[in-house]
Amino acid sequence: MDREALERWVEEGLSQAAIGRLTGRHQSTVAYWCAKYGIVPAGRRQHAARGAISRERLARLVARDLTIRAIAEELDRSTTTVRYWLGRYGLRTTDAARSRAGRYARRSFGDCPTHGRTHFVVRRDGTTCCARCRAASVSEWRRRAKRQLVAEAGGRCVLCGYDRCVAALEFHHRDPREKRFALGGRGLSRAIADLREEARKCVLLCSNCHAEVETGLATLP
Numbered sequence: 574m575d576r577e578a579l580e581r582w583v584e585e586g587l588s589q590a591a592i593g594r595l596t597g598r599h600q601s602t603v604a605y606w607c608a609k610y611g612i613v614p615a616g617r618r619q620h621a622a623r624g625a626i627s628r629e630r631l632a633r634l635v636a637r638d639l640t641i642r643a644i645a646e647e648l649d650r651s652t653t654t655v656r657y658w659l660g661r662y663g664l665r666t667t668d669a670a671r672s673r674a675g676r677y678a679r680r681s682f683g684d685c686p687t688h689g690r691t692h693f694v695v696r697r698d699g700t701t702c703c704a705r706c707r708a709a710s711v712s713e714w715r716r717r718a719k720r721q722l723v724a725e726a727g728g729r730c731v732l733c734g735y736d737r738c739v740a741a742l743e744f745h746h747r748d749p750r751e752k753r754f755a756l757g758g759r760g761l762s763r764a765i766a767d768l769r770e771e772a773r774k775c776v777l778l779c780s781n782c783h784a785e786v787e788t789g790l791a792t793l794p
Contacts, residue, residue, distance in 0.1 A: 744775035
């Protein structure tokens with residue numbers, strides 16, 4: 574299977590079963606190629622157990638009139654996880670956030686020049702766009718932003734020098750306490766200025782070295 578296409582579908586949130594239906598392959602075949610390319614299936618990373626979200630941090634994000642989806646992106650968690658902790662602490666998003674979420678959530682059918690008759694979503698400014706075109710645009714921006722950040726960080730792993738595949742290079746925060754969001758997946762949807770600010774707190778590692786640093790088998794220079 575084509576790696577770039579597989580990465581794009583996973584970034585767009587398609588499950589392995591959905592990719593299988595799209596390509597006419599069995600789900601196990603898709604799983605094999607995901608494992609071969611080191612691609613994390615949609616949902617696995619964001620739903621992995623990573624501990625509680627503190628009430629103070631969640632309250633600060635709510636006070637900024639952020640929607641549940643925006644809070645999830647800020648914390649690099651799923652919307653389900655955010656809803657759980659909001660309920661656990663008795664917190665609710667503000668009226669402004671719920672109003673904005675309601676406008677954005679409205680969907681309708683329309684004719685897209687690329688995808689034909691399909692779902693359209695309502696943007697914050699009230700205009701509409703094809704949901705699939707929007708997802709493709711976001712995925713393309715994430716890939717372009719990742720390539721740019723990797724190039725600005727030296728283009729290679731600081732430990733072993735690996736530089737063959739951008740997808741296998743990851744940003745590791747030197748001090749986890751300074752981390753605002755992850756520079757991967759949904760975190761790459763932000764403005765380039767915000768991404769660069771976060772990247773300055775990180776070092777560039779290949780996925781293997783990153784795992785070794787996280788587990789204590791390797792140390793940063």
